[in-house]
Amino acid sequence: MIATSRAAFAAFLIVTAIVVPSAAPSSDVIKVREWRARNERKIVAELMQLVSLPSMASNKADIIKNADALTAMFEKRGFAVKRIATPGSPVLVADRIASPARGALTFYMHYDGQPTEAKDWTIGQPFTPSAFKAGAKFDVLAGTGPVDVDARIYGRAVADDKGPIIAFLAAIDGLLDAKVALPWTLRVVLDGEEEAGSPNFEAAMIANAATVRADLAVIVDSPRHPSNLPTVFYGSRGVAGVEITVYGATGDLHSGNYGNCIILNHGFGIQTRYGHLSGYAISTGTKVKRGQVIGYVGQTGRATSPHVHYEILLNGQPVSPVPYLTFTR
Numbered sequence: 001m002i003a004t005s006r007a008a009f010a011a012f013l014i015v016t017a018i019v020v021p022s023a024a025p026s027s028d029v030i031k032v033r034e035w036r037a038r039n040e041r042k043i044v045a046e047l048m049q050l051v052s053l054p055s056m057a058s059n060k061a062d063i064i065k066n067a068d069a070l071t072a073m074f075e076k077r078g079f080a081v082k083r084i085a086t087p088g089s090p091v092l093v094a095d096r097i098a099s100p101a102r103g104a105l106t107f108y109m110h111y112d113g114q115p116t117e118a119k120d121w122t123i124g125q126p127f128t129p130s131a132f133k134a135g136a137k138f139d140v141l142a143g144t145g146p147v148d149v150d151a152r153i154y155g156r157a158v159a160d161d162k163g164p165i166i167a168f169l170a171a172i173d174g175l176l177d178a179k180v181a182l183p184w185t186l187r188v189v190l191d192g193e194e195e196a197g198s199p200n201f202e203a204a205m206i207a208n209a210a211t212v213r214a215d216l217a218v219i220v221d222s223p224r225h226p227s228n229l230p231t232v233f234y235g236s237r238g239v240a241g242v243e244i245t246v247y248g249a250t251g252d253l254h255s256g257n258y259g260n261c262i263i264l265n266h267g268f269g270i271q272t273r274y275g276h277l278s279g280y281a282i283s284t285g286t287k288v289k290r291g292q293v294i295g296y297v298g299q300t301g302r303a304t305s306p307h308v309h310y311e312i313l314l315n316g317q318p319v320s321p322v323p324y325l326t327f328t329r
Helices: 007-018 027-038 040-051 060-076 162-177 201-207
Strands: 080-084 091-096 104-110 130-133 136-138 152-154 185-191 216-219 260-267 270-277 309-314 317-319
Touching (some): 027 162, 040 152, 040 162, 060 080, 060 091, 060 185
Parallel strands (some): 104 216
Antiparallel strands (some): 080 091, 130 152, 260 270, 309 317
């Protein structure tokens, strides 16, 4: 079977979760592997059919077609599918209840793909999945026996993240064919906006916490290990967004020699510059008055001791400050 960067993972994890692992494969594991070997082309055909559905989160009509197809695919395997409406793409929750159950396993996957345009593809087309081998188009579904492992399927979301969905369903098919008892309740949460940042996913999960709660949650959307072996990573770092506002001078400060600097615009082409400050008492755009505190003495930038660098510029050029200063005894 053609393995994507994630596809083998879901099948590996679900089979090992259902069948007690041992030093040697159990008879149930062998039966599942035999089923997979006999049905490789059937599995790949279902993958290509799913990938052929355009799945960009920005196109709601296409997303609904994906949600409808996935609902049918999971229901075919005995799952009850709940559709959670959101302001964007629906979240699907597919449950296969075990009774009695040792516990519940929740698998997270997403069914939307990264935004793309057909003109950007040099091999194949995003929603017309095709197999290639050594750069030449290859009919991966023709013939009998094992699928050529050197063939690669090109299409949007073939690996991220529709491949793992099909691998999961194939694992279920193999277990059912082998008549293996499923002692764990299996739950699959399918996000339709992951590639758009999942703007509605958190709210949907909070509102449906009791529905998705499980003994173990597994994210099936990660890079493969360099060894190419099915791997379980413990923990997920997630993503944090930070917005930073940076304030600086309005002109060239010679690579920071002035440190924290304030430039006041007095009109008529006259500016005053105050450098090496420890901090500011005003912000950009502030109108100031004579005698107002604008900053604090420091030694930032290129300075060896606390002081204020004071400078007057006329039409952008430094000039002597003497004519502009009032001296008192």
